[in-house]
Amino acid sequence: MVVSAHSADFVWRSAGCIALHAKLGYKVTVVCLSYGERGESAKLWRIKGMTLEGVKSGRRAEAEAAAAALGAAHIEFFDVGDYPMRVTDDVIYRLVDVYRALNPAFVLSHSLRDPYNFDHPMATHIAQEARIIAQAHGHHPDQQVIGAPPVFLFEPHQTEQCEWRPDVLLDITSVWDEKRKAIECMVGQEHLWEYYTRVGLNRGVQAARNSDNKNIKYAEGYQRVYPQVTGELS
Numbered sequence: 001m002v003v004s005a006h007s008a009d010f011v012w013r014s015a016g017c018i019a020l021h022a023k024l025g026y027k028v029t030v031v032c033l034s035y036g037e038r039g040e041s042a043k044l045w046r047i048k049g050m051t052l053e054g055v056k057s058g059r060r061a062e063a064e065a066a067a068a069a070l071g072a073a074h075i076e077f078f079d080v081g082d083y084p085m086r087v088t089d090d091v092i093y094r095l096v097d098v099y100r101a102l103n104p105a106f107v108l109s110h111s112l113r114d115p116y117n118f119d120h121p122m123a124t125h126i127a128q129e130a131r132i133i134a135q136a137h138g139h140h141p142d143q144q145v146i147g148a149p150p151v152f153l154f155e156p157h158q159t160e161q162c163e164w165r166p167d168v169l170l171d172i173t174s175v176w177d178e179k180r181k182a183i184e185c186m187v188g189q190e191h192l193w194e195y196y197t198r199v200g201l202n203r204g205v206q207a208a209r210n211s212d213n214k215n216i217k218y219a220e221g222y223q224r225v226y227p228q229v230t231g232e233l234s
């Protein structure tokens with residue numbers, strides 16, 4: 001389960017993870033809390049006569065095409081608005097319902113801090129709060145509570161300022177073509193295509209350096225929120 005603040009974030013930051021797990025048989029659900037219609041759609045706003053609804057439907061179509069290219073099972077748009085992102089309790093309960101319906105194996109969202117973007121940590125806060133409510137026996141006691149899905153924070157745009165560091169490097173070499181295809185669905189943000197290709201290559205070099213697999217070319221970094229639980233260190 002991926003909780004994305006805006007409609008393109010899941011592509012730059014976790015498209016490889018989505019494509020990889022879809023191929024492994026996971027049913028990946030992407031929740032886009034907003035379309036990024038105000039804050040992350042500058043190119044569309046430069047079109048003369050553009051409206052808010054026009055931007056939203058354009059971003060929605062791009063995100064749906066990207067999710068399809070990655071083999072995601074489902075993409076859902078909450079349309080809560082961006083810049084600023086503010087949510088009511090009903091939005092949190094709606095996300096709790098998604099958690100309860102899926103009982104996800106793992107959750108992806110944004111870094112806990114981002115001085116350039118207040119919506120990103122807000123999305124993580126919402127994802128975390130909904131996760132904890134979904135674990136609470138007193139919330140809809142008639143339903144099954146969820147387990148303890150690990151939460152992975154995907155890479156922000158400017159990592160150091162966001163106090164983010166990679167605890168996990170995921171080898172996405174085998175699905176790079178799918179990621180690049182999804183990236184190219186984001187026509188409204190073409191200026192980021194090469195940037196995130198370079199991020200993938202750089203993380204790939206680091207992944208190869210930190211493993212015995214020297215064939216890794218592309219990787220995505222993730223920061224863990226909770227400790228990894230294991231019966232064996234290897």
Ligand SMILES: [Zn+2]
Pocket residue numbers: 005006009036040117120
């Ligand atoms: Zn964003």
